[in-house]
Amino acid sequence: MSIGFDYTNMMASVLGPERGISEAELEGLRPRAEAIHRDLLVRREEGFLPFYELPFDKGPVDAVLTLAGELCRQFENVVVLGIGGSALGTLALFRALCPLHHNFLPRKERGGGLRLFVLDNVDPVGVSETLDLLAPAETVFLVISKSGSTVETMSQFSIALDWVSRSVGTSFRDHFVLVTDPVSGALRKLAADEGYRSCSIPEGVGGRFSLFTPVGLLPLALAGVDIRALLAGAASMAERVTLENFRENPAYLNAALQYLAYGKGLRISVMMPYSDRLRDLADWFRQLWAESLGKKVDLQGNLVHVGPTPVKALGTTDQHSQVQLYMEGPFDKVVTFLSPDDYGCDLAIPSLAGASGLAYLEGHTLAELIRCEQQATAVTLTQNGRANCTLSLPAVTPESVGALIYMLEIQTLFAGGLFGVNPLDQPGVEEGKDFTYALMGRPGYEEKKEEFSRAFQRQSRYLL
Numbered sequence: 113m114s115i116g117f118d119y120t121n122m123m124a125s126v127l128g129p130e131r132g133i134s135e136a137e138l139e140g141l142r143p144r145a146e147a148i149h150r151d152l153l154v155r156r157e158e159g160f161l162p163f164y165e166l167p168f169d170k171g172p173v174d175a176v177l178t179l180a181g182e183l184c185r186q187f188e189n190v191v192v193l194g195i196g197g198s199a200l201g202t203l204a205l206f207r208a209l210c211p212l213h214h215n216f217l218p219r220k221e222r223g224g225g226l227r228l229f230v231l232d233n234v235d236p237v238g239v240s241e242t243l244d245l246l247a248p249a250e251t252v253f254l255v256i257s258k259s260g261s262t263v264e265t266m267s268q269f270s271i272a273l274d275w276v277s278r279s280v281g282t283s284f285r286d287h288f289v290l291v292t293d294p295v296s297g298a299l300r301k302l303a304a305d306e307g308y309r310s311c312s313i314p315e316g317v318g319g320r321f322s323l324f325t326p327v328g329l330l331p332l333a334l335a336g337v338d339i340r341a342l343l344a345g346a347a348s349m350a351e352r353v354t355l356e357n358f359r360e361n362p363a364y365l366n367a368a369l370q371y372l373a374y375g376k377g378l379r380i381s382v383m384m385p386y387s388d389r390l391r392d393l394a395d396w397f398r399q400l401w402a403e404s405l406g407k408k409v410d411l412q413g414n415l416v417h418v419g420p421t422p423v424k425a426l427g428t429t430d431q432h433s434q435v436q437l438y439m440e441g442p443f444d445k446v447v448t449f450l451s452p453d454d455y456g457c458d459l460a461i462p463s464l465a466g467a468s469g470l471a472y473l474e475g476h477t478l479a480e481l482i483r484c485e486q487q488a489t490a491v492t493l494t495q496n497g498r499a500n501c502t503l504s505l506p507a508v509t510p511e512s513v514g515a516l517i518y519m520l521e522i523q524t525l526f527a528g529g530l531f532g533v534n535p536l537d538q539p540g541v542e543e544g545k546d547f548t549y550a551l552m553g554r555p556g557y558e559e560k561k562e563e564f565s566r567a568f569q570r571q572s573r574y575l576l
């Protein structure tokens with residue numbers, strides 16, 4: 113599966129030396145790039161980076177498809193209860209690979225797939241409105257949590273359990289599948305003790321790298337997505353993203369460019385799909401880039417406070433919103449366009465009778481228009497000295513998005529090496545959870561609650 117990568121508009125030959133990247137700067141990274149590559153190889157061989165192997169592991173896929181077949185025979189709706197890495201990949205690929213009106217189509221036209229809903233927040237309005245749409249007897253919930261203890265997911269689970277039990281009685285367990293760590297955590301214990309159906313997230317695969325495990329594969333298979341094709345796409349990328357020469361490896365090269373751009377003050381990394389189907393991929397990538405690279409300390413324990421800030425934009429929509437800032441605001445961004453060569457369908461623009469000055473549109477199509485707008489934005493950004501690059505997919509298919517996701521995962525891992533941080537942890541997120549536990553009365557957090565009260569009293573409040 114070929115993904116195109118055009119990074120000309122990031123180079124010094126186009127942007128000038130201040131914000132553009134020179135050949136010499138790229139070449140200067142070669143020794144570090146080779147060291148990071150060797151380190152990744154060793155860690156992969158030692159089994160510490162199991163997500164590399166996911167596209168090739170047929171066993172879990174067969175198990176997911178068998179379970180999906182069973183559930184499809186029993187239910188009409190599937191609801192994912194999960195957050196962060198347990199939800200964003202599913203949301204992104206559901207949007208990319210199923211039509212917008214999927215949930216409104218008759219079953220046959222969904223390829224036999226279920227209606228899919230993802231609850232990734234604890235806003236009572238969102239949760240109750242979603243449940244109001246569904247009949248408990250026809251609904252299966254996938255409770256997805258690597259840790260098995262995430263407060264949002266566990267709260268949703270309790271509510272869904274109660275909602276289902278009140279309607280179907282003692283058979284309520286059949287309406288839940290727990291997707292969690294193979295050995296540890298509250299969900300795994302519950303699956304063992306109470307006999308819930310369950311799937312395992314392989315050890316060593318963190319949430320934001322888990323799309324190719326049952327975390328993403330099960331809900332997507334239930335919605336009718338061809339998950340074998342998705343994994344085949346990822347596998348087709350594997351050879352290129354493991355090449356030692358970082359100039360020939362698109363994942364390493366993009367990480368290197370982003371890293372060098374960051375060093376020149378371009379600290380905001382905008383992902384801008386020119387495609388409605390790819391729009392939520394930028395949400396998935398935002399978590400991957402932010403949690404993996406945003407760190408207080410480096411691998412040696414030095415205080416560094418490092419990490420590019422990922423931003424989501426959508427073409428053409430954000431040309432009429434954020435692009436003004438990108439063109440004229442601070443020189444602190446790299447824009448990465450995602451662009452399909454083939455949109456899969458097209459609409460001709462007919463003549464608009466009576467409208468003067470619009471005749472030029474007649475005979476063109478929307479695919480032409482969106483493509484022209486992406487190219488026009490790229491060229492204008494470049495003329496304004498703004499770094500940008502384009503990742504292009506032949507079309508939005510399971511194979512192409514599988515390949516893109518795998519590439520971006522390896523890119524993130526390699527970028528962790530360049531920034532000198534651990535891309536697989538998220539200590540800052542854990543820290544922030546403690547006050548929530550304290551406020552919700554979790555035993556052992558009493559001191560944290562007092563600390564919270566003191567800090568809260570210091571905040572000033574304005575009544576408007």
Ligand SMILES: O=P(O)(O)OC[C@H]1O[C@H](O)[C@H](O)[C@@H](O)[C@@H]1O
Binds near residue numbers: 258259320541
């Ligand atoms: O899958 P879970 O263990 O429930 O975690 C869900 C999410 O929450 C955590 O706070 C982490 O920051 C994320 O990396 C993770 O994806």
